[in-house]
Amino acid sequence: MPKRVLILNGPNLNMLGIREPKTYGSQTLADIEAMCEAEGKRLGLAVECKQSNREGELCEWIQEAYGKKDGIVINPAGYSHTSVAIRDALSAVAIPTIEVHLSNIHAREEFRHYSYVSAVAVGVICGLGAAGYRLALEALSERLGA
DSSP states (O other): OOEEEEEEEOTTGGGTTTSOHHHHOSOOHHHHHHHHHHHHHHHTEEEEEEEOSOHHHHHHHHHHTTTTOSEEEEEOGGGGGTOHHHHHHHHHHTOOEEEEESSOGGGSOGGGSOOTGGGGOSEEEESSTTHHHHHHHHHHHHHHTO
16 A cells, blocks of 8 residues: 655645746646656655645644645645644644745745744755655655655
């Protein structure tokens, strides 16, 4: 049975390809999700992708993953810097999680330099664009023994 990985994308990532392409690239969220599904298949992972602009919905999906998913890849987007709730949901379920950011949050505005999620993630990848998702899946595959 393949290891099951949930990929969560936070607010405004549904606008990829339109929103600030110099910062976030020209790929759409659908492009990234298709790449993740193909990469998951290559790695023997069952990948499910979801996106929400709502903090509570992201928390509910994290909680629903308990006992059903083996790993999480999350790009909490703007909630990285504000959401204790998402951090606490990830901590509660204790599912190995890798945090991904398309841009280098440490090279941007000062308020983006801190992420609440990083403290409960097994790893953080930022600044590598969509390739960060692929690297996160590879790392989870190794960690989970997929």
